[in-house]
Amino acid sequence: MSNGTSRQEQKERTRRLLIDTALRLSSEKSFSALSLREVASQAGITPAAFYRHFASLEDLGLVLMDEVGLSLRQLLRQTRRERSPMPRWDAIVLSVDTYLDYIRNNRSLFQLLLGERMGGTPKFRKALHAELERFKDELASDLTELQKQYGPPLKEPRMTAEVIVSIFFVVGAEALDLEKKDYAKLAHKMATEILMVFEGAETKKSR
Amino acid sequence: MSNGTSRQEQKERTRRLLIDTALRLSSEKSFSALSLREVASQAGITPAAFYRHFASLEDLGLVLMDEVGLSLRQLLRQTRRERSPMPRWDAIVLSVDTYLDYIRNNRSLFQLLLGERMGGTPKFRKALHAELERFKDELASDLTELQKQYGPPLKEPRMTAEVIVSIFFVVGAEALDLEKKDYAKLAHKMATEILMVFEGAETKKSR
DNA sequence: AATTTGAGTATACAAGTGTTTACTGAAAAG
DNA sequence: CTTTTCAGTAAACACTTGTATACTCAAATT
Numbered sequence: 263m264s265n266g267t268s269r270q271e272q273k274e275r276t277r278r279l280l281i282d283t284a285l286r287l288s289s290e291k292s293f294s295a296l297s298l299r300e301v302a303s304q305a306g307i308t309p310a311a312f313y314r315h316f317a318s319l320e321d322l323g324l325v326l327m328d329e330v331g332l333s334l335r336q337l338l339r340q341t342r343r344e345r346s347p348m349p350r351w352d353a354i355v356l357s358v359d360t361y362l363d364y365i366r367n368n369r370s371l372f373q374l375l376l377g378e379r380m381g382g383t384p385k386f387r388k389a390l391h392a393e394l395e396r397f398k399d400e401l402a403s404d405l406t407e408l409q410k411q412y413g414p415p416l417k418e419p420r421m422t423a424e425v426i427v428s429i430f431f432v433v434g435a436e437a438l439d440l441e442k443k444d445y446a447k448l449a450h451k452m453a454t455e456i457l458m459v460f461e462g463a464e465t466k467k468s469r
Numbered sequence: 470m471s472n473g474t475s476r477q478e479q480k481e482r483t484r485r486l487l488i489d490t491a492l493r494l495s496s497e498k499s500f501s502a503l504s505l506r507e508v509a510s511q512a513g514i515t516p517a518a519f520y521r522h523f524a525s526l527e528d529l530g531l532v533l534m535d536e537v538g539l540s541l542r543q544l545l546r547q548t549r550r551e552r553s554p555m556p557r558w559d560a561i562v563l564s565v566d567t568y569l570d571y572i573r574n575n576r577s578l579f580q581l582l583l584g585e586r587m588g589g590t591p592k593f594r595k596a597l598h599a600e601l602e603r604f605k606d607e608l609a610s611d612l613t614e615l616q617k618q619y620g621p622p623l624k625e626p627r628m629t630a631e632v633i634v635s636i637f638f639v640v641g642a643e644a645l646d647l648e649k650k651d652y653a654k655l656a657h658k659m660a661t662e663i664l665m666v667f668e669g670a671e672t673k674k675s676r
Numbered sequence: 677a678a679t680t681t682g683a684g685t686a687t688a689c690a691a692g693t694g695t696t697t698a699c700t701g702a703a704a705a706g
Numbered sequence: 707c708t709t710t711t712c713a714g715t716a717a718a719c720a721c722t723t724g725t726a727t728a729c730t731c732a733a734a735t736t
Binding site for chain 1: 499501502580583584585586587588589594595598624625628629631632634635636638639640642645646658661662664665666667668669670672
């Protein structure tokens with residue numbers, strides 16, 4: 263036993279194949295436009311075999327969304343952490359570039375994350391909403407920490423984070439329909455917008 | 470002729486019925502999840518009769534999106550125009566309230582606008598993108614004009630507009646899954662965020 | 677008054693959908 | 707070596723889907 267084709271190993275392999283297939287297909291159409299049969303046949307198994315792994319296509323989708331959310335958050339957090347002290351503008355540009363690179367290289371993942379924001383089932387929307395909140399939380403906590411060291415304190419870290427996440431989403435959606443040559447320009451615009459928000463978040467007069 | 474049941478009048482009536490039905494149904498599921506047969510039967514006509522009005526369901530969707538974009542832009546522009554000189558905070562709050570009211574009263578329209586941002590066909594996405602650009606343009610031009618009268622000039626009106634539109638979209642999506650009692654809190658948050666952006670857009674040091 | 681027009685109906689078609697059922701055959705357990 | 711387990715197959719089910727065809731019958735035209 264425990265060679266390359268043990269029972270549970272094979273099952274796990276098929277499971278991943280299903281997930282990856284669904285991901286690949288959902289970059290062509292939206293995930294909610296997929297069918298169970300389509301995913302199964304593209305993965306090379308019968309429709310009935312699908313049920314050995316997921317109770318429904320929606321269940322697969324929820325797993326998928328977990329994965330994309332997790333990987334994206336980790337990536338960004340790591341980017342923010344790894345940087346040594348540097349001018350703020352450069353730090354923003356670095357994060358923005360990392361983000362846009364991620365989108366370009368994981369088009370389908372990102373498309374899934376954004377695409378089901380409204381379209382999907384309520385369960386789906388709720389899961390995505392939770393993902394977004396985690397996203398904001400992490401960004402907010404990183405912002406307070408970083409600003410504590412390098413700059414004046416932010417008035418409203420949570421709101422600042424939310425505005426920045428808004429920018430991430432809208433620009434991200436814009437990036438999907440863009441050619442590679444226009445990425446630099448988009449990155450610069452995005453960085454400028456984020457800097458603008460930072461400066462607004464630092465001004466003293468509140469309300 | 471030309472009584473209440475002339476030929477073209479009847480046709481127009483059915484056309485509107487189809488549009489309205491599709492709109493109503495797309496507040497339950499996303500528009501791209503609708504079927505031609507479903508819309509037709511809910512409108513009380515046969516599938517084949519649908520083709521007397523639209524070549525496809527997608528065509529109906531494009532008409533629908535035109536309508537929602539138009540009405541939303543008009544509403545917001547009107548709100549910004551009608552107000553007399555008032556403190557900026559109050560002006561922002563007024564716009565935000567109007568916006569959230571619109572969303573609450575035209576849930577399905579708004580949901581359509583947001584829902585097909587990624588999910589729909591390329592044609593759909595392109596149409597929506599164009600809608601968004603018009604949106605930003607109008608806001609940007611209004612911003613410059615208003616700030617010329619009441620405040621310091623904005624560094625980057627177009628970018629300011631884009632950030633604000635980002636907020637509109639993300640908060641709008643949030644509003645859809647909210648109970649009425651939480652609208653006030655959301656409105657206040659949204660207004661604060663927008664003010665934050667304004668202040669950032671006014672600071673002198675650029676780049 | 678006779679004719680044309682066209683929105684809407686009835687019906688049929690091929691294709692695709694989710695799910696269920698009984699099965700096979702090899703890995704795992706005894 | 708025998709038995710159990712279970713991922714995957716094959717086939718059928720009762721749908722729904724988009725589209726095409728031939729039709730009706732009232733309004734509009736002549």
